Amino acid sequence: MDAELTAAGAPDNDPGRIGIGLGMAAPTILRFGSDEQKQRWLRPLWTGEEVWCQLFSEPGAGSDLAALATRAVPDEEGGWVVDGQKVWTSSAHLARWAILIARTDPAVPKHRGISYFVCDMTDPGVEVRPLRQITGEAEFNEVFLTGVRIPDAHRLGGIGEGWKVAQTTLMNERVAIGGVRIPREGGMIGVAAEDWRARPDLRTHELHQRLLALWVESEVARLTGERLRQQLSQGQPGPEGSGMKLAFARLAQEISGWEVEFLAEDGLTYDDWTMRRPDGVDFTGREAGYRYLRAKGNSIEGGTSEVLLNIVAERVLGLPPEPRTDKDVAWKDLPR
Numbered sequence: 001m002d003a004e005l006t007a008a009g010a011p012d013n014d015p016g017r018i019g020i021g022l023g024m025a026a027p028t029i030l031r032f033g034s035d036e037q038k039q040r041w042l043r044p045l046w047t048g049e050e051v052w053c054q055l056f057s058e059p060g061a062g063s064d065l066a067a068l069a070t071r072a073v074p075d076e077e078g079g080w081v082v083d084g085q086k087v088w089t090s091s092a093h094l095a096r097w098a099i100l101i102a103r104t105d106p107a108v109p110k111h112r113g114i115s116y117f118v119c120d121m122t123d124p125g126v127e128v129r130p131l132r133q134i135t136g137e138a139e140f141n142e143v144f145l146t147g148v149r150i151p152d153a154h155r156l157g158g159i160g161e162g163w164k165v166a167q168t169t170l171m172n173e174r175v176a177i178g179g180v181r182i183p184r185e186g187g188m189i190g191v192a193a194e195d196w197r198a199r200p201d202l203r204t205h206e207l208h209q210r211l212l213a214l215w216v217e218s219e220v221a222r223l224t225g226e227r228l229r230q231q232l233s234q235g236q237p238g239p240e241g242s243g244m245k246l247a248f249a250r251l252a253q254e255i256s257g258w259e260v261e262f263l264a265e266d267g268l269t270y271d272d273w274t275m276r277r278p279d280g281v282d283f284t285g286r287e288a289g290y291r292y293l294r295a296k297g298n299s300i301e302g303g304t305s306e307v308l309l310n311i312v313a314e315r316v317l318g319l320p321p322e323p324r325t326d327k328d329v330a331w332k333d334l335p336r
């Protein structure tokens with residue numbers, strides 16, 4: 001549909017700015033939200049009027065997300081009071097709403113005591129502080145939540161069932177990062193191919209061979225993505241999305257590494273849009289050095305490549321699971 005709208009000359013909804021809303025919050029609200037919640041949130045999310053962010057990761061809970069310590073305690077009005085610290089929160093400085101997971105019952109094993117909420121980022125208890133990355137900009141932030149009030153009407157899914165809801169977000173996140181529809185010779189490989197055509201003076205046989213191999217792998221990834229999207233139209237994404245995200249991260253790092261090497265000293269320059277990126281700029285409009293540095297985060301964000309390999313091993317290949325010693329222990333009794 002996006003492709004048709006673009007072809008007809010319609011303005012887009014700035015997907016780069018609202019990626020978390022479109023890719024993660026919307027599918028979760030569609031699956032678990034009440035009619036009222038869908039009515040309130042989906043339209044301004046899609047038009048880009050309201051930006052969303054994702055308050056999941058914490059200083060002590062990244063790959064082991066279910067260990068999170070942010071607490072949500074019932075208040076006297078039937079709502080919730082939330083206290084805790086989140087980290088690596090992309091776009092928190094732009095966001096009106098956040099999808100948030102918090103611990104509502106510390107006395108049960110970690111996966112069972114979590115609930116899923118929508119948090120108003122304009123609440124006075126929400127403090128957003130920028131975190132500067134290797135690229136120089138601060139796409140993400142740390143977020144401190146102090147006595148934040150959330151009405152119960154902003155809960156998605158049952159109390160204590162937040163982990164199940166979060167799985168929907170995470171599966172969609174991997175598809176949103178790794179499964180973006182790109183045209184043939186689009187995205188990162190398209191930029192590398194343009195460099196190759198523009199700079200015959202820098203060509204070597206070895207770099208040519210490597211570019212061709214990366215081109216073929218990008219094409220395989222693109223076609224696999226098409227198949228994944230066909231599967232998706234039949235329902236929710238499964239572990240296949242993790243495979244796509246894994247392949248995307250490796251390719252993005254290899255292609256951006258190739259580009260820096262090919263461009264020689266020109267590859268060492270990069271735009272440093274200190275702290276905040278100007279509106280409307282995506283990775284293709286930047287210097288090769290920026291792409292190289294930014295791609296480092298691709299194998300961390302949305303689940304690290306090591307963790308995604310575990311998912312593929314266990315859920316796709318059916319290999320024996322990792323030993324999990326804390327599965328049946330109450331969260332409050334886990335060593336921290």
Ligand SMILES: Cc1cc2nc3c(=O)[nH]c(=O)nc-3n(C[C@H](O)[C@H](O)[C@H](O)COP(=O)(O)OP(=O)(O)OC[C@H]3O[C@@H](n4cnc5c(N)ncnc54)[C@H](O)[C@@H]3O)c2cc1C
Pocket residue numbers: 053054055056057058059061062063064087088089090091140297298300301302303304305306307310322
């Ligand atoms: C650019 C970027 C944007 C992000 N945006 C957001 C956001 O908007 N919202 C949000 O909530 N989070 C966000 N994150 C956080 C991201 O989800 C976490 O960084 C990620 O889940 C890893 O957690 P961690 O950083 O705590 O690393 P850790 O979990 O501490 O991992 C450290 C290392 O140990 C390895 N490791 C951990 N467990 C295992 C295991 N079981 N088997 C093998 N290896 C393992 C990891 O692969 C990694 O190499 C973002 C991160 C980045 C880089």
